[in-house]
Amino acid sequence: MFEIQIRDLDLDKIARSGQCFRMKPLDQEGYEVTARGNYVKIVQRGDEFLFSCREEEFYSIWKDYFDLDTDYDDIRRSVDPQDAYLLAAMECGRGVRILKQDLWEMIITFIVSQNNNISRIRNSIEALCERYGSCLHPEGMTDTACYLFPSADAIAKGGLEGLNGLGLGYRDKYILELARKCSSQYLELQWLEELKQADYETAYKLLLSEYGIGKKVADCICLFGLHHVGAFPIDTHIRQILKLYYPNGFPLERYQGYAGILQQYMFYYKLNGSK
DNA sequence: GATCAGGTAAAGT
DNA sequence: ACTTTACCTGAT
Numbered sequence A: 001m002f003e004i005q006i007r008d009l010d011l012d013k014i015a016r017s018g019q020c021f022r023m024k025p026l027d028q029e030g031y032e033v034t035a036r037g038n039y040v041k042i043v044q045r046g047d048e049f050l051f052s053c054r055e056e057e058f059y060s061i062w063k064d065y066f067d068l069d070t071d072y073d074d075i076r077r078s079v080d081p082q083d084a085y086l087l088a089a090m091e092c093g094r095g096v097r098i099l100k101q102d103l104w105e106m107i108i109t110f111i112v113s114q115n116n117n118i119s120r121i122r123n124s125i126e127a128l129c130e131r132y133g134s135c136l137h138p139e140g141m142t143d144t145a146c147y148l149f150p151s152a153d154a155i156a157k158g159g160l161e162g163l164n165g166l167g168l169g170y171r172d173k174y175i176l177e178l179a180r181k182c183s184s185q186y187l188e189l190q191w192l193e194e195l196k197q198a199d200y201e202t203a204y205k206l207l208l209s210e211y212g213i214g215k216k217v218a219d220c221i222c223l224f225g226l227h228h229v230g231a232f233p234i235d236t237h238i239r240q241i242l243k244l245y246y247p248n249g250f251p252l253e254r255y256q257g258y259a260g261i262l263q264q265y266m267f268y269y270k271l272n273g274s275k
Numbered sequence B: 001g002a003t004c005a006g007g008t009a010a011a012g013t
Numbered sequence C: 001a002c003t004t005t006a007c008c009t010g011a012t
Helices: A013-014 A055-065 A074-079 A084-092 A103-113 A118-132 A153-157 A169-182 A184-189 A193-197 A200-208 A217-223 A238-245 A257-271
Strands: A002-004 A029-036 A037-043 A048-051
Touching: A002 A055, A013 A037, A029 A055, A029 A084, A037 A055, A037 A184, A048 A055, A048 A257, A074 A257, A084 A257, A103 A118, A103 A193, A103 A217, A153 A169, A153 A184, A169 A184, A169 A193, A184 A193, A193 A200, A217 A257, A238 A257
Parallel strands: none
Antiparallel strands: A002 A048, A029 A037, A037 A048
């Protein structure tokens, strides 16, 4: 157990922010999160957080995962004081941070997300994890199994039939192809490593050239899987927002290099704001 | 029973 | 180059 005070972090909001699909709310309180092969339970009370791991693990993994080195006050302060809509969005989403999730997991997750709704995305990802992910039994509890996101090898090995019954629909072939590309069968490719080294523009182009990855998904992977916070994914919600509040275009130049963070707040505001 | 959902590939102008 | 259309499928 490790207790710490953190500002600008709201787990409930992050869980509903659309950037992650498997932060699981626990029956009593708190969330369970898996990342990079690690599992943790987190309980939040205001700005006090209780992590179920040791201090060492918090600092080596979760501090980075929750992007705690970024000062979101700076970002809020940089917003155009004339831009009432964006100010409201930033206030509504206070506590949302861009998680540093696993690249491979984000690639598959956002392929699943295309032309799809959130509850079905969740179900598909969870079913995929249960079928191919390693099973963890936190604290030796055999009744509360939790699965890691599966490896590319595991998915590639199962073939197209192995993806049946997960509600993936026509996306199954995209997933299989990328699983093969990222599996140890193509170890010499080191494609994921290449992506990680690349700058935003290069990574975007690499992703876009893949079967099943278009502009929107490529940008989501850049933003959530590579932490290129300048990426600005335009989905149907953001498109509506731009049309309504920014008919002359969103001021990307003003927010160059981190517009994706603002995108995330606008998205959150649209889905969770009072309107 | 349509229509929609955090789009993309492929075909058609 | 720009504009349609088909596509899996659970939810509403």
